Amino acid sequence: MNDRITLYDPVEDKPREECGVFGVYAPGRDVARITFFGLYALQHRGQEAAGIVSSDGIRAYQHKGQGLVAQVFNEDNLSPLKGHLAIGHTRYSTTGGVHMRNVQPYLIETLYGPLAVAHNGNLTNALTLRQLLLSRGVGLYSTSDTEMMTQILGAPLEVWESEGISAETEQNDPWIGRIRAMMQMVDGAYSLAILTHNALYAVRDPHGLRPLSLGKLAEGYVIASETCALSTIGAETVRYVKPGEIIRIDENGVHSFEGLPAKKRALCVFEYVYFARPDSLLDGQVIHKVRHRMGMKLAEEAPAEADLVIGVPDSATPAAIGYSLQSGIPYHEGLTKNRYIGRTFIQPDDSLRKLRVGLKYNALTSNLEGKRVVMVDDSIVRGNTIGPLVQLLRDGGASEVHVRVSSPPVKHPCFMGVDMATYKELIAANMDVESIRQKIGADSLDYLSLPGMLASISQAVGFENSYCTACFSGNYPIEIPDWLFETERDKYLFESMWG
Numbered sequence: 001m002n003d004r005i006t007l008y009d010p011v012e013d014k015p016r017e018e019c020g021v022f023g024v025y026a027p028g029r030d031v032a033r034i035t036f037f038g039l040y041a042l043q044h045r046g047q048e049a050a051g052i053v054s055s056d057g058i059r060a061y062q063h064k065g066q067g068l069v070a071q072v073f074n075e076d077n078l079s080p081l082k083g084h085l086a087i088g089h090t091r092y093s094t095t096g097g098v099h100m101r102n103v104q105p106y107l108i109e110t111l112y113g114p115l116a117v118a119h120n121g122n123l124t125n126a127l128t129l130r131q132l133l134l135s136r137g138v139g140l141y142s143t144s145d146t147e148m149m150t151q152i153l154g155a156p157l158e159v160w161e162s163e164g165i166s167a168e169t170e171q172n173d174p175w176i177g178r179i180r181a182m183m184q185m186v187d188g189a190y191s192l193a194i195l196t197h198n199a200l201y202a203v204r205d206p207h208g209l210r211p212l213s214l215g216k217l218a219e220g221y222v223i224a225s226e227t228c229a230l231s232t233i234g235a236e237t238v239r240y241v242k243p244g245e246i247i248r249i250d251e252n253g254v255h256s257f258e259g260l261p262a263k264k265r266a267l268c269v270f271e272y273v274y275f276a277r278p279d280s281l282l283d284g285q286v287i288h289k290v291r292h293r294m295g296m297k298l299a300e301e302a303p304a305e306a307d308l309v310i311g312v313p314d315s316a317t318p319a320a321i322g323y324s325l326q327s328g329i330p331y332h333e334g335l336t337k338n339r340y341i342g343r344t345f346i347q348p349d350d351s352l353r354k355l356r357v358g359l360k361y362n363a364l365t366s367n368l369e370g371k372r373v374v375m376v377d378d379s380i381v382r383g384n385t386i387g388p389l390v391q392l393l394r395d396g397g398a399s400e401v402h403v404r405v406s407s408p409p410v411k412h413p414c415f416m417g418v419d420m421a422t423y424k425e426l427i428a429a430n431m432d433v434e435s436i437r438q439k440i441g442a443d444s445l446d447y448l449s450l451p452g453m454l455a456s457i458s459q460a461v462g463f464e465n466s467y468c469t470a471c472f473s474g475n476y477p478i479e480i481p482d483w484l485f486e487t488e489r490d491k492y493l494f495e496s497m498w499g
Contacts, residue, residue, distance in 0.1 A: 013385035019104070020045035021118040021212070022229055023087040023193035025200045025249040026220035032081035034222075034233050035088040039069045041232035042225055044277055045120075046092035049103040053116035056083035057198050060114035064089075064103045084220075085200050085249075087193040089118035092419065101142040105195070106150040112174050113197035115154050119146040120225050121189030121210045122417035127483060129186065132163070149190070152182045160185065176257055179203055179246050183259045187478060189268075189416035191241070193223055199250040203259060207266040207477050208243030209416050209468055211282060214254070221249045226280040237281065266477035269467040270418065272457055273407045274315050274378050283461040288318045290460040294406040294448060295322025295376060297456040302446035303327060304402040306372040310334030312389065313361075319406035320376035329374060332367045334393065357388035363396030372400040379407045380436070381420070383427035387440035394441075403442040408450045408472040409433070415484050420471055 020042030024031050035052050050072045051064025061081045065072040069090060089104035105118040123129065126145040129152070133140060136159070138151050152160070157167065157177055165184050169177025175196055189209035194201035202223040204212050215222040215235035222235045230237050241247055243262040248255045268275070271282055278288040295318065309331045311320025324331035338360050373393055380386050390401045409428030414420035423429050427436055437445035448456075450472050458464045470476045 013380070013382050019089055019091045019118075019120045020225040020229070021087070021089055021120045021191060021193040021223070022225070023085075023118070023195065023200045023202065023223040023249075024217070024220065024233075025085045026217050026222075027084040027251075029084070029217070029219050031083060031086040032078045035086045036069065036073050036078060037233050038222070038224055038229040039088045039090045041229040041277075042090050043069050045225060045275065046090040049091040049100075050089065051091075051103055051105050051118075052078075052081055052086055052088040053105045053107050053195055054081040054083040054086035055114060055116075055195055055197050060107055060116060060195070060197070062105075062107050062116075064105070066100060066103065085195060085198075087116055087118045087195045087200065089193075099142070102144040104144070104146055105193075106142075106144075106147050108150055108154050110154040111156065114195070115150065116195040117146060117150040117153065118193040119149060120191045120212075120417065121205065122415065123148070123186050123188040123190065124415055124478060124480060124484060125187040127481075145188075149182055149186060149192070152185055153178050153194070157181055170257065173199075173248070175199070175201065176246060176248070180259050183244075191225065199248055201249070202241050202245075202247040204241045204243055204245055206244040206260045206263040207468070208262070209266055209268055209477070211267065211271060211276070212241040213281075214238045214241060214247060221254055223247070223249075226276055228277040228280040231279070264477065265466045266468040267465075268414075268416070268418065269453070269457070269469050270379075270407075270471065273453075275418075278315075278318060283457075283463075283465060285461040290457055291315075291318035291378070291406065292322040292325075293456040293460040294453060295319030295324075296326040297322075297452045298376070298404055298406050298446075298448045299323040299326035301449060301452050302404050304329075304374050304404065304444060306374045306400070306402055308332045308334070308367065308371050309374045309376060310367075310393075312375065312377040313337040314339075316376050316378040316406065319378060323374065323376050323404060323406075327374075332364075334364055334367050334373060334375070334396070334398075335389070336362045336364060338362075357385065357392055361389065361392060363392050365396045368393060369397035370399055371397070372402070373398045374402045374404055376404050376406060378405070379410060380405055380427065381410050382425050383436060383440065386442075390441045400443045401441075402444045403437075403440065403446075405445075405447040407453055408447050410471050412471050412474045414471050415476070415480050416468065416470070416478070418471070
């Protein structure tokens with residue numbers, strides 16, 4: 001039976017975040033239910049699959065499946081997830097295809113009891129690690145880099161000594177040394193929630209490429225990819241997990257360890273542009289405010305003579321409001337969005353497929369009739385959505401359509417955990433701005449500059465910081481192996497190699 005599925009979206013022109021992770025240690029609370037609502041708040045980070053593993057201090061319990069969080073879980077399968085600690089995951093695939101065998105968290109039995117891992121990110125040396133594990137006789141069930149990390153963690157430290165790995169452990173904790181060894185062996189982006197029989201661990205790569213936060217409940221602690229998940233379950237945000245840090249949460253509270261020395265910070269800048277929920281905090285600032293500032297800067301750099309400003313809902317709305325405020329051009333809604341059409345597994349027939357954008361968006365003709373419109377979007381990746389949207393506005397009565405993008409042109413693929421197309425698919429890698437304008441049929445087109453975007457973030461958060469801008473600049477914060485460029489990080493690579 002082929003267990004590959006397709007989550008159909010008729011308008012597919014956004015980079016896809018690969019997943020959200022969540023963990024909770026809260027004796028006396030229904031941790032599975034808390035994790036469910038935490039994952040529900042992180043649903044925007046991945047809609048292909050979800051899973052929860054819990055522990056009562058003796059054994060681990062698991063349920064996972066394909067689909068949205070609310071489709072995977074119900075009262076019947078949540079109630080058996082007993083215990084006082086749990087981790088959860090909501091997935092969009094980047095390494096390993098859309099198969100049930102790649103659904104996280106991964107759970108295995110070890111010499112020290114159950115071990116479960118949930119991973120946000122992507123390893124750049126996955127091929128090397130897979131060959132190493134297979135040569136060591138480790139059987140791999142999936143094609144996900146997360147299972148490789150789980151198997152590395154589950155092996156005794158002595159197994160990796162011949163590979164030149166030696167990691168300092170901690171008294172009465174067999175896992176800190178294993179986590180340190182794993183961090184020495186893997187390259188790339190990872191924010192991890194790790195569950196053992198009696199403790200919860202949070203781990204972040206030395207560059208801090210993917211976000212991870214620590215929160216406090218009255219009865220314990222929580223970790224989550226975004227702070228919106230903390231507020232959803234009533235937790236107070238404590239701080240961000242530091243790059244290279246290991247945090248252990250158990251009956252003795254919270255303890256911090258250095259996993260690897262931190263390197264130059266390289267948080268993915270697309271968290272600000274698109275991925276993070278508008279109410280989440282990054283660098284101490286609400287994402288909505290940062291996007292608002294980007295829109296203001298865009299109006300400074302790329303003015304337009306127009307009658308109204310609209311945003312492509314929902315992620316571009318804050319930038320559109322900022323553009324309106326800075327330019328003095330009134331903001332109105334010009335497009336309405338069907339927020340559920342992109343969450344179906346039912347494929348449209350040919351006649352519906354031709355409608356494309358019309359399945360997901362409708363124009364508000366009363367606001368558009370005879371107007372010169374500035375349409376603000378947060379990004380253009382493949383360019384297969386923006387053109388039909390321009391035409392939709394014209395059909396709705398707009399006399400002119402000026403497209404403004406609140407991020408720079410996306411010219412390079414991502415290898416650190418974002419399903420960011422390939423060079424041949426990225427429209428800005430193959431066409432200049434004027435050619436793109438002609439292709440999409442806009443009266444004008446302009447993007448926010450890279451310096452302008454970074455300045456906007458600094459102004460919003462109140463200080464300068466360093467970010468990964470590789471998809472815009474081509475400057476990758478870590479060394480990218482040649483095989484990744486050659487395959488352009490095909491997430492089905494391992495399926496094609498081993499089936």
